[in-house]
Amino acid sequence: MSNVVLQVENLHTSFFTRLGEVKAVxxxxxxxxxxxxxxxxxESGCGKSVTGLSIMxxxxxxxxxxxxxxxILEGKNILELSKKAMRAYRGKMISMILQDPMSSLNPVYTxxxxxxxxxxxxxxxxxxxxxxxxxxxxxLLRIPDPEIRTKEYPFQLSGGMRQRVVGSIAMSCRPRLxxxxxxxxxxxxxxxxxxxxxxxxxxxKTNVAIIFITHDFGVVSRICDRVGxxxxxxxxxxxxxxxxxxxxxxxxxxxxxxxxxxxxxxDERLYSIEGQPPSMFRLPPGCRFRPRCPVAMDIxxxxxPPEVKLNEDHAVSCWRxx
Amino acid sequence: MAKVLLEARNIVKHYPVTRGFLQRIVGWVRAVxxxxxxxxxxxTLSLVGxxxxxxxxxxxxxxxxxxxxxxxxxxxxxxxxxFSSAQLKKxxxxxxxxxxxxxxxxxxxxxxxxxxxxxxxxxxxxxxxxEIADNVGQLLEQVGIDAEGMNRYPHEFSxxxxxxxxxxxxxALHPSLLVLDEPVSALDVSIxxxxxxxxxxxxxxxxxxxxxxxxxxxxxxxxxxxVAIMYLGQLVEYGESEALxxxxxxxxxxxxxxxxxxxxxxxxxxxxxxxxxSGEMPSPLNPPSGCRFHTRCxxxxxxxxxxxxxxxxxxxxxxxxxxxx
Numbered sequence: 001m002s003n004v005v006l007q008v009e010n011l012h013t014s015f016f017t018r019l020g021e022v023k024a025v026x027x028x029x030x031x032x033x034x035x036x037x038x039x040x041x042x043e044s045g046c047g048k049s050v051t052g053l054s055i056m057x058x059x060x061x062x063x064x065x066x067x068x069x070x071x072i073l074e075g076k077n078i079l080e081l082s083k084k085a086m087r088a089y090r091g092k093m094i095s096m097i098l099q100d101p102m103s104s105l106n107p108v109y110t111x112x113x114x115x116x117x118x119x120x121x122x123x124x125x126x127x128x129x130x131x132x133x134x135x136x137x138x139x140l141l142r143i144p145d146p147e148i149r150t151k152e153y154p155f156q157l158s159g160g161m162r163q164r165v166v167g168s169i170a171m172s173c174r175p176r177l178x179x180x181x182x183x184x185x186x187x188x189x190x191x192x193x194x195x196x197x198x199x200x201x202x203x204x205k206t207n208v209a210i211i212f213i214t215h216d217f218g219v220v221s222r223i224c225d226r227v228g229x230x231x232x233x234x235x236x237x238x239x240x241x242x243x244x245x246x247x248x249x250x251x252x253x254x255x256x257x258x259x260x261x262x263x264x265x266x267d268e269r270l271y272s273i274e275g276q277p278p279s280m281f282r283l284p285p286g287c288r289f290r291p292r293c294p295v296a297m298d299i300x301x302x303x304x305p306p307e308v309k310l311n312e313d314h315a316v317s318c319w320r321x322x
Numbered sequence: 323m324a325k326v327l328l329e330a331r332n333i334v335k336h337y338p339v340t341r342g343f344l345q346r347i348v349g350w351v352r353a354v355x356x357x358x359x360x361x362x363x364x365x366t367l368s369l370v371g372x373x374x375x376x377x378x379x380x381x382x383x384x385x386x387x388x389x390x391x392x393x394x395x396x397x398x399x400x401x402x403x404x405f406s407s408a409q410l411k412k413x414x415x416x417x418x419x420x421x422x423x424x425x426x427x428x429x430x431x432x433x434x435x436x437x438x439x440x441x442x443x444x445x446x447x448x449x450x451x452x453e454i455a456d457n458v459g460q461l462l463e464q465v466g467i468d469a470e471g472m473n474r475y476p477h478e479f480s481x482x483x484x485x486x487x488x489x490x491x492x493x494a495l496h497p498s499l500l501v502l503d504e505p506v507s508a509l510d511v512s513i514x515x516x517x518x519x520x521x522x523x524x525x526x527x528x529x530x531x532x533x534x535x536x537x538x539x540x541x542x543x544x545x546x547x548x549v550a551i552m553y554l555g556q557l558v559e560y561g562e563s564e565a566l567x568x569x570x571x572x573x574x575x576x577x578x579x580x581x582x583x584x585x586x587x588x589x590x591x592x593x594x595x596x597x598x599x600s601g602e603m604p605s606p607l608n609p610p611s612g613c614r615f616h617t618r619c620x621x622x623x624x625x626x627x628x629x630x631x632x633x634x635x636x637x638x639x640x641x642x643x644x645x646x647x
Contacts, residue, residue, distance in 0.1 A: 043511060043512060044510055188373055190581055191372075193598050193599070194600075217584055218584045259515035260584065261515075261518070261540040261543065263543055263584065270518055271515060272512070273512040273516075274516075276513065277512075
């Protein structure tokens with residue numbers, strides 16, 4: 001495989017609560033290549049955000065812990081780094097965009113201050129060069145009048161512009177990997193379309209690898225090259241976006257795609273998946289999707305299905321797939 | 323044609339902007355600015371638009387939570403502002419109920435489900451406790467919740483189940499119109515389909531009319547009979563759902579449809595290429611001159627910034643745009 005920037009192997013992340021251990025991420029493996037966008041799709045509570053936070057090593061402490069697995073960034077397992085060494089990686093090699101720009105920006109600092117903080121931390125530059133870097137970061141995200149914007153505060157910007165500023169901070173040190181956790185969920189439809197177009201643009205200019213975490217298949221269809229479908233802590237199917245839409249193999253992927261209303265077709269009735277995702281405290285034995293699966297067999301309740309590789313990029317965990 | 327249940331005639335709602343100690347009025351937010359539509363018995367009208375378009379303001383006016391600046395709301399042909407308060411309490415409010423977006427904040431966490439769903443009954447009817455409990459049990463079963471659940475608290479249910487409970491509460495007084503403000507947007511994909519199917523079933527069973535407020539056009543297409551597209555407090559396009567989705571007329575409608583299509587880029591046919599609007603929605607405090615959409619429109623002409631486009635009827639669609647004259 002060429003140019004793999006990030007390789008996650010058998011990642012297990014748990015939270016230890018008063019009520020017991022929650023295996024939020026329960027054996028997840030995937031990789032992202034240079035210049036590629038890998039989508040992680042799933043419903044709330046499936047562990048997609050925890051996967052992102054694990055890669056950043058920003059799990060809430062105490063409570064969250066990476067139990068086992070490897071996170072290999074550019075050939076180096078970052079789980080072996082000291083806290084201090086990790087701090088040098090974060091922002092420089094990997095950065096993250098969160099869902100709500102109003103809570104990821106500091107209301108009392110100007111936009112310029114907040115971007116230059118990251119630049120100064122990771123690059124040894126004289127002041128006038130820092131300023132140039134800040135302006136170029138704003139330009140990368142197509143923010144109009146960047147020289148004026150650097151002196152403004154977050155409250156002076158609209159939601160879409162704020163999210164662009166967050167993107168500028170994330171991209172200011174030209175990281176190798178960008179993790180975007182539902183960055184467009186808080187935005188309106190037409191603003192979301194603008195923001196997604198920016199991602200293509202950034203990727204073309206910087207060749208950054210992107211992990212795009214979302215629950216929205218519309219977003220996936222637009223910008224992801226490959227997708228992993230996550231359910232109750234596991235990636236059940238990972239494949240190129242086209243295959244996920246055109247030839248999904250896992251019953252959950254099929255059901256999820258069928259239950260999304262399509263603009264192009266007028267359905268009389270939507271397909272719906274019965275029941276709800278299992279409690280993370282009491283996962284069912286065997287395959288975790290079995291209680292809701294329309295094609296479950298006896299073996300599904302007994303043993304967890306192994307991952308079957310259909311080809312280099314398409315992997316499925318289901319007893320029905322041989 | 324079915325009977326018109328509710329009609330909005332040229333409704334306007336402006337909110338004052340005040341400043342200083344004396345609360346001087348320094349301007350007006352023109353949240354809704356001359357909107358007309360009607361809803362027939364047993365049908366669904368969807369109001370679609372981005373945040374700040376005025377969708378929720380319209381919902382508040384229909385639920386009579388606020389008073390209109392001007393315009394009329396007619397219920398079964400009668401002006402609701404001419405109803406006496408006793409009439410309103412008997413003939414309007416029980417008939418027009420609502421379901422809110424977020425099922426985590428629309429219920430009192432200290433009330434049992436029995437009280438949550440039973441409250442409209444204990445306020446509006448003279449039923450005994452026992453009768454109310456029987457009613458609540460039936461209502462819950464209609465929305466797919468076990469009647470035993472009435473003795474539990476809202477936090478014991480999942481988001482989808484809570485939204486079902488909210489629907490049960492709205493149905494308690496046998497309404498004819500439900501105002502559904504983003505009824506599924508807070509829910510997960512697999513749960514959304516369940517709730518949308520439930521709402522459709524209930525509509526047919528009880529001949530309910532719905533006003534659905536939504537920003538997701540795919541949801542809207544699935545749910546509605548007619549659609550009103552809003553931009554900055556005005557309807558830019560309004561008409562039968564099928565026609566509107568097949569042949570959108572207004573450039574804004576086209577952009578919205580393009581933004582919510584679920585197609586792979588390589589599959590996009592010529593002409594259905596993605597439309598990306600520039601800029602953002604202007605402030606309703608000071609809307610642009612002429613057509614309010616002209617600052618972002620992909621097909622803007624000279625006339626657009628000068629003259630307000632008239633309402634033009636093409637087939638079953640109403641459209642306000644200078645492209646059609």
